[in-house]
Amino acid sequence: MSVVLPGAALPQSTPDPVTPRHVPHHGGEANPSVDGLRVQFGPAIGRHDVMWGETTVWVDVTRIREVMLWLRDDPEQQYDYLVDVTAVEHRDLDLPLEMVWHVRSLPYRRFLRLKATLDKNAALEVASIEPVYKAANWLEREVFDMFGVHFTGHSDLRRILMWETYAEGHPLRKDFPLRGRFSRSEQLSQALAANPEARYSMEELSVADAFHELPADMRARLAASVRTGET
Amino acid sequence: MGLTPATSPSSVTYDPPSQDGWVTTRLEFLVNWARANSLWPMPFGTACCAIEFMATAASRFDLARFGMERMSFSPRQADVLICAGRVPFKLAPVIRRIYQQMPQPKWVISMGACASTGGMFDNYAVVQGIDTIIPVDVYVPGCPPRPEALIYGIMMLQEKVKQQRSIANQQQYDEMTIDPTSKLYIPPSRIDELSEPFGNSVHQTRSAP
Numbered sequence: 001m002s003v004v005l006p007g008a009a010l011p012q013s014t015p016d017p018v019t020p021r022h023v024p025h026h027g028g029e030a031n032p033s034v035d036g037l038r039v040q041f042g043p044a045i046g047r048h049d050v051m052w053g054e055t056t057v058w059v060d061v062t063r064i065r066e067v068m069l070w071l072r073d074d075p076e077q078q079y080d081y082l083v084d085v086t087a088v089e090h091r092d093l094d095l096p097l098e099m100v101w102h103v104r105s106l107p108y109r110r111f112l113r114l115k116a117t118l119d120k121n122a123a124l125e126v127a128s129i130e131p132v133y134k135a136a137n138w139l140e141r142e143v144f145d146m147f148g149v150h151f152t153g154h155s156d157l158r159r160i161l162m163w164e165t166y167a168e169g170h171p172l173r174k175d176f177p178l179r180g181r182f183s184r185s186e187q188l189s190q191a192l193a194a195n196p197e198a199r200y201s202m203e204e205l206s207v208a209d210a211f212h213e214l215p216a217d218m219r220a221r222l223a224a225s226v227r228t229g230e231t
Numbered sequence: 232m233g234l235t236p237a238t239s240p241s242s243v244t245y246d247p248p249s250q251d252g253w254v255t256t257r258l259e260f261l262v263n264w265a266r267a268n269s270l271w272p273m274p275f276g277t278a279c280c281a282i283e284f285m286a287t288a289a290s291r292f293d294l295a296r297f298g299m300e301r302m303s304f305s306p307r308q309a310d311v312l313i314c315a316g317r318v319p320f321k322l323a324p325v326i327r328r329i330y331q332q333m334p335q336p337k338w339v340i341s342m343g344a345c346a347s348t349g350g351m352f353d354n355y356a357v358v359q360g361i362d363t364i365i366p367v368d369v370y371v372p373g374c375p376p377r378p379e380a381l382i383y384g385i386m387m388l389q390e391k392v393k394q395q396r397s398i399a400n401q402q403q404y405d406e407m408t409i410d411p412t413s414k415l416y417i418p419p420s421r422i423d424e425l426s427e428p429f430g431n432s433v434h435q436t437r438s439a440p
Contacts (some may be wrong), residue, residue, distance in 0.1 A: 007374050073301070162321070162356075163321055165319075169353065171355050171356070176355070177355075178353075178354050178355065179353065179354060179355055180354075180355035184359055184363075185419055185423070186363070187320060188320065188323060188357075188358065188363055190320075191320035191321065191323040191324065191358075192323050192327060192364065193324075194321075194324050195324070
């Protein structure tokens with residue numbers, strides 16, 4: 001890996017970036033990557049929108065991994081930093097769920113927001129972009145935990161914020177009641193039944209390096225990836 | 232004992248030099264005095280209350296005046312668990328285990344609105360008061376409480392410690408577990424039928440485990 005300096009791909013004559021002022025709410029200059037995307041992917045790219053100087057482009061959800069790979073690897077784009085993966089469910093229940101990806105190109109000093117719509121009546125499935133950006137691992141787990149979107153091709157798709165045996169659903173969905181589905185006593189008894197030490201895999205505990213110094217019983221348990229106390 | 236009968240039967244005279252090296256008191260008083268003035272806190276800080284707790288421990292408010300300057304980050308050497316901040320359900324088994332690991336006698340201060348009642352976080356993720364998990368001795372209100380408030384709570388706890396009676400009675404330290412075979416046992420579903428919801432949540436029921 002080489003060090004990427006911000007703005008390294010821009011011409012030498014480019015002035016240093018300054019805090020933008022008087023940015024229009026709507027409109028203004030779109031991110032030049034949108035034109036590149038249209039040339040490369042044609043009908044897979046939908047409309048685009050510029051708000052407060054940031055460009056949002058709608059893409060076909062079935063081709064998101066190709067789009068991401070191209071954005072990362074094309075020398076004219078070099079989006080090397082995945083900022084965020086999230087989703088939006090609108091209050092109007094007829095509107096589809098939206099997936100959102102934020103990417104940033106350090107060498108070109110560009111920010112791009114990609115959105116894709118997911119039909120809520122079908123299975124919520126999106127191709128995982130973890131093969132493109134490793135950072136997507138936890139971000140997609142969070143989207144899965146909070147919205148129930150399944151990412152195909154994800155290496156370890158399980159809950160990350162709520163515990164793994166959480167049975168009440170996906171909390172950020174609009175049909176999820178704010179206080180959860182179960183009574184408080186049921187929630188508490190389920191939470192207390194969990195073993196606090198059993199939630200973490202070996203990698204998460206960073207004990208993999210010290211594996212051979214662990215007690216024998218713990219070694220056996222970890223080698224079998226047994227998680228005590230949880231079913 | 233240094234006390235000599237005075238000429239008047241209603242008074243005694245007192246001769247300090249002859250009392251050197253002697254103190255008479257009740258054993259309970261002595262033990263409680265020692266305990267109350269050396270409470271080692273186990274800080275369980277999860278949110279902004281922990282910042283106020285740190286301020287309380289720092290030099291301006293100086294918890295050392297109460298013999299509490301030694302934060303015991305190991306529950307096995309702690310006397311008082313100070314829960315500062317909201318406790319999500321994911322931390323519920325953690326705080327219960329920490330409480331169980333503390334040796335008797337032990338006390339709990341619930342610091343702030345969130346630890347005491349769930350505060351404004353009346354949602355799917357936050358425990359509605361740590362007293363649904365562990366017994367609490369002193370509730371300190373505030374969001375977050377100022378250091379003075381926490382110190383006041385600590386002084387209230389000291390009063391409680393000093394009033395403890397019959398230290399020889401070890402039975403008072405026995406931790407009772409729920410016994411479903413007992414005649415006094417009421418199942419949670421029955422408790423919910425009989426009792427009204429309380430606290431700031433209409434979902435908060437009395438039958439918390």
